[in-house]
Amino acid sequence: MPLVSAESASAKAILDEHEAYLFPAVKPLYRRPVVIKSAQGVWVTDADGRDYLDLFAGVLTTSLGHCHPAVVARVQEQVATLGHTSTLYVTENQASAARRLNDMTPGDLQKSYFTNSGSEAVETAIMLARVYTGRHEIVALRHGYSGRTALATALTAHAPWRPVPTSASGIVHAASPYTYRSPLGPEASIQEHEDFFIHDLEETLDTMTDGKPAAFFAETIQGVGGYIVPPPGYFRRAAALIRERGGLFICDEVQTGFGRTGGKWFGIEHWGVEPDIMVMAKGIASGFPVGATIARAEIADAWTAKTFSTYGGNPICMAAVEATLHVMQQENTPGISEARGRQVRKGLEALRARHPWIGEARGMGLIQAIELVEGPESKTPSPRKASQLLEAAREEGLLLGLGGLHGQVVRIGPSMLITANEVEEGLARLARACARVDGAG
Ligand SMILES: Cc1ncc(COP(=O)(O)O)c(C=O)c1O
Missing domain, CATH: 3.40.640.10 (Type I PLP-dependent aspartate aminotransferase-like (Major domain))
Incomplete structure (x- = not known):
């Protein structure tokens, strides 16, 4: 049972207005965009009241978390x-x-x-x-x-x-x-x-x-x-x-x-x-x-x-x-980033060992990514897997970013005040999202 079901009437009305009155170039992530209503720390709440753990922080921008x-x-x-x-x-x-x-x-x-x-x-x-x-x-x-x-x-x-x-x-x-x-x-x-x-x-x-x-x-x-x-x-x-x-x-x-x-x-x-x-x-x-x-x-x-x-x-x-x-x-954000970054990276390396379509885990501190490939033998960039993973993570209540020339890189860059428990929770949700991608083939 997905944690995220179809959006409410109010989310739908907001999405309709967005589509009618903004340049199509104001292009949100996800097949069904997340309509954000409020946020606190590393948690974001959508128009339907669902919570997401935010590991992308508005593109590495809410550096102290939302609404510090x-x-x-x-x-x-x-x-x-x-x-x-x-x-x-x-x-x-x-x-x-x-x-x-x-x-x-x-x-x-x-x-x-x-x-x-x-x-x-x-x-x-x-x-x-x-x-x-x-x-x-x-x-x-x-x-x-x-x-x-x-x-x-x-x-x-x-x-x-x-x-x-x-x-x-x-x-x-x-x-x-x-x-x-x-x-x-x-x-x-x-x-x-x-x-x-x-x-x-x-x-x-x-x-x-x-x-x-x-x-x-x-x-x-x-x-x-x-x-x-x-x-x-x-x-x-x-x-x-x-x-x-x-x-x-x-x-x-x-x-x-x-x-x-x-x-x-x-x-x-x-x-x-x-x-x-x-x-x-x-x-x-x-x-x-x-x-x-x-x-x-x-x-x-x-x-x-x-x-x-x-x-x-x-x-x-x-x-x-x-x-x-x-x-x-x-x-001391440099110190926190170093410690939490090690934790994130360890989790990403463990996922790489389990999923042959993760070609590389890389980054420093709290700027960490995985590059997805058609693998195991091929390094062909896989934007397909990356968008599957992004959507699956959304279903698990986890926000991630995309990058790379082809959109083949899944990016992490959370608040630098994220706690060890929150990182642990994020990695658990990411692991479940990876399993969903395996299931989708
Ligand atoms: C490295 C880098 N430089 C410059 C910019 C441009 O910043 P802005 O979107 O605030 O204009 C960005 C935005 O993502 C960036 O990542």
């Missing part, structure tokens, strides 16, 4: 005090949120610009690199995802996420350090994969740019791409290559920031590399719309032309940033 009481209280206080200013005025909230980012980020990153989304934060980073270097060309990575604005779409290297041609953007793409699907095959060592992908980047810089690139831009773990973790020396060598050519290294920590990767505040810190510019969003405000671009002071100071954001640095959003970062520091 400290964030709710701080935002409620702020909304009744000062709701809007624009970037034409100074507020304590914006200045102190920026100071916290300076404290938490690696190296000499010091000055921030706040916007409303990851896409805008990416745009700001690319424009800043071009302003500072006086150069235009950007090298990004295939399988990367950077957002939905024109420039962010041009950085994104997944055909399904590109509604219009992006060829005039001054952006070229090197191979993604995707070891599972490396042309070298599974026999190659990690060092050989690393050498291969670095060679590809070097050749891209030397053959597809004018040799004077403005920046190398990369996610530290490719998120939408399917949680692609690079070989350990990749970023150290990539940053050295771009700097030899006079360009900057921009890292995108939109999915990987604030402890998500376990043990460190930011993904790039695992490899001892200090970026010139860093992009953040999602988990920074536990669900409030904030993007941030932080840069070395000398680089930020180069932007002297006018720029303005109506909602950037909004006092309510900055209050959410402040409350979120305060709780993260108090609770």
Whole structure:
């Protein structure tokens, strides 16, 4: 007997309105989308009153869980005090949120610009690199995802996420350090994969740019791409290559920031590399719309032309940033992610041993995924199995994410305050969902 039955009249009415009045591009997951009414911690309740354990956190965004009481209280206080200013005025909230980012980020990153989304934060980073270097060309990575604005779409290297041609953007793409699907095959060592992908980047810089690139831009773990973790020396060598050519290294920590990767505040810190510019969003405000671009002071100071954001640095959003970062520091989200991430990974490896259509379990901390294949002998990506698993998990009252170029990767990225018991419960539901997929054939 499925735990989730047909939706009620009110859920149906909401779905009908959604379909009638929104772009079809506002496309929810699932054959029968989940109509969410409320949420608390790692639990989400739909319009029919059914509860789901949320292991995807609104795409790794409700970093402290849904409606964390400290964030709710701080935002409620702020909304009744000062709701809007624009970037034409100074507020304590914006200045102190920026100071916290300076404290938490690696190296000499010091000055921030706040916007409303990851896409805008990416745009700001690319424009800043071009302003500072006086150069235009950007090298990004295939399988990367950077957002939905024109420039962010041009950085994104997944055909399904590109509604219009992006060829005039001054952006070229090197191979993604995707070891599972490396042309070298599974026999190659990690060092050989690393050498291969670095060679590809070097050749891209030397053959597809004018040799004077403005920046190398990369996610530290490719998120939408399917949680692609690079070989350990990749970023150290990539940053050295771009700097030899006079360009900057921009890292995108939109999915990987604030402890998500376990043990460190930011993904790039695992490899001892200090970026010139860093992009953040999602988990920074536990669900409030904030993007941030932080840069070395000398680089930020180069932007002297006018720029303005109506909602950037909004006092309510900055209050959410402040409350979120305060709780993260108090609770030590990098430490929790490390411990809970180990637990999730152990569970995923056990499932991989049981189900030959799970090709690989990968990730760091609480950014963990399984890549599904037609297997056991074939590595052909299986979006079919991935969507079966997503639907089966929904039947078990479990929310997961999808990713990968073909939609063949099932992604996990819950609240970083998830407890060991909640992880255990999630893994039990996932195991039952996997058994349902076996049953479906
Ligand atoms: C790595 C990365 N960068 C940028 C973005 C764009 O963020 P937003 O959707 O807030 O515009 C995303 C969104 O998923 C992302 O994953």
